[in-house]
Amino acid sequence: MTTHRLEASPLWPARLDHIRYDSPDAARLADFYGRTMGMAVSTLGPAEFLLEAPSRTIVVGQAGAAAHPYSAFALADGRQLETYRAFLKERGVTLLPSPTPLFGSDAFAVRDPDDRLAVFGTRTRPAAAAATPGNVAGDLPGMLQHVVVASSRFAAMLAFYTDTLGFMLSDTVHKDSGPEAGQVNVCFLRSDEMHHSFAVFQAPQSRADHHAYETTGWNDLKLWADHFGTLEIPIWWGPGRHGAGNNLFFMIKDPDGNNIEISAELETMAKGQPGKKWMGARRATNLWGEPWIRDTAAASS
Template identity: 40%
Template sequence: MALTAVRAGAYLHHVAFESSNPQRLAEFYADAMDMQLTASGDEWICEGPQRRYVVQAGEDKKLAYAGLACRDQDGVAELKARAMSEGLKILPSPSPFFEDGAFAVKDPDGHLISFGLAKPQAADFKGIRGPTQHLTFASLDVEAFRDFYHGKLGFALSDRVLHKDGTLATCFTRSNHEHHTIACFKSDRTGVDHHSYEAGEWDTIRDWCDHLAKRNIPIMWGPGRHGPGNNLFIFIEDPDKNWIEISAELEVIHDRPVKDWPHEARTLNLWGKAILRS
């Protein structure tokens, strides 16, 4: 099976969420995640160094779309051709960050995923290191998630977490050298579990914690270390109750088999407390 998304070097460039109070949510991200805020039409756009967050008016905790940037236009075209060959409906991209030629598809849970070539960032943004890194869904059907991202778009499987009966509890997929770009937890709901920013190293997580403490934003989970991906992490929550992860030292994969993990607390956090989704 061709790993088309990996060949395209796709990476999570930005996410867009709906909110019943978009200005409040956008102002939170601008302050908490150290980004500049601008209004553009019906969207509020937050930008920092290699991170971007978009807010639209709508339903709380709902993903409007996710934007994955490819290495070049050839990668975009190859991914589009792969999606078409798999019978996926090609939709227009809603992203303001991509050049002409971008496209979008919907996954089995209805999430709109856009692929394109990123426009150069308009300004030299300052701030703490923390590029947009990965997106994790909650779903009733993790097998359908795997079959779509791995089977139809050519993401690579990194790790699986398995229930005792062998069914999927979590599936991690990647579209580049990092352990996961899009992942999915088995849950009793459908939506976003969290999205993440990559701090790069432990000292930068410390800097993020100090930055958040000055704003009286509590750490809701962590510091800890995940089993799959081996990354250090903290979690916070935004005003709409979306979960935000800041992580560091995510595993880089060159060539290894898919690893299976047991569905237990220590898989989710090697250091202690875990928030199990199922």
């Protein structure tokens, strides 16, 4: 029986620094994030693009199919990183080379049960300090803040990220009916005081779910929605307010079908503070309206 840690591990504090999306048309995806998210586009290698604006960075790579191969979390400094490395070694975790060119040489990666890498390091390549001139969205507030995956190996993912990697458990969602009523099928995990930097939704297939940009308030959602409207990119979910995390949100899709969330008012939680338990995903995912149910086997949640 696992306890899913509620005490702070050496991972605390860490924040999501960047993610990588692979695409069968990386140039098209990079162009989309450049125009839509106000990010400057540059090349890191022959089949790798860097997209960045102040407070948000993603890497786009060329591959046979759309994928989310890694999420990269930045720790405070090299000393914390070494402490965390020792913490993982004590747990028998296999440490792998870091795949990202944005972190220092002391960065490392671990492979999770869904075969996705979680990368830990410190940022050595400077983040974009100013928006690209002429890029209308470049000045809109939107800090890359969390990334979420859907998983068919939910229990293993929950155990790995909490008990092994030391993420702190925030809210959980529980099936509210059927033979598995009461079982957890969504977990929100934090690595600093923001309610979640990572989350896992149980689903029939493991895949990317979404990533989110945290803004400074409700008015920013209007500015982003107006910007997307100018580009004729429709909102497909929201606006609404998540129950878990209490944040205002809406979502759009990129050309590969990846979900992009614009968020505001994400709640903060202290170290060790227990999260809420939600019965069913309906109100946990949207207090205002239509939910987004990933676990289609959970009858009414």
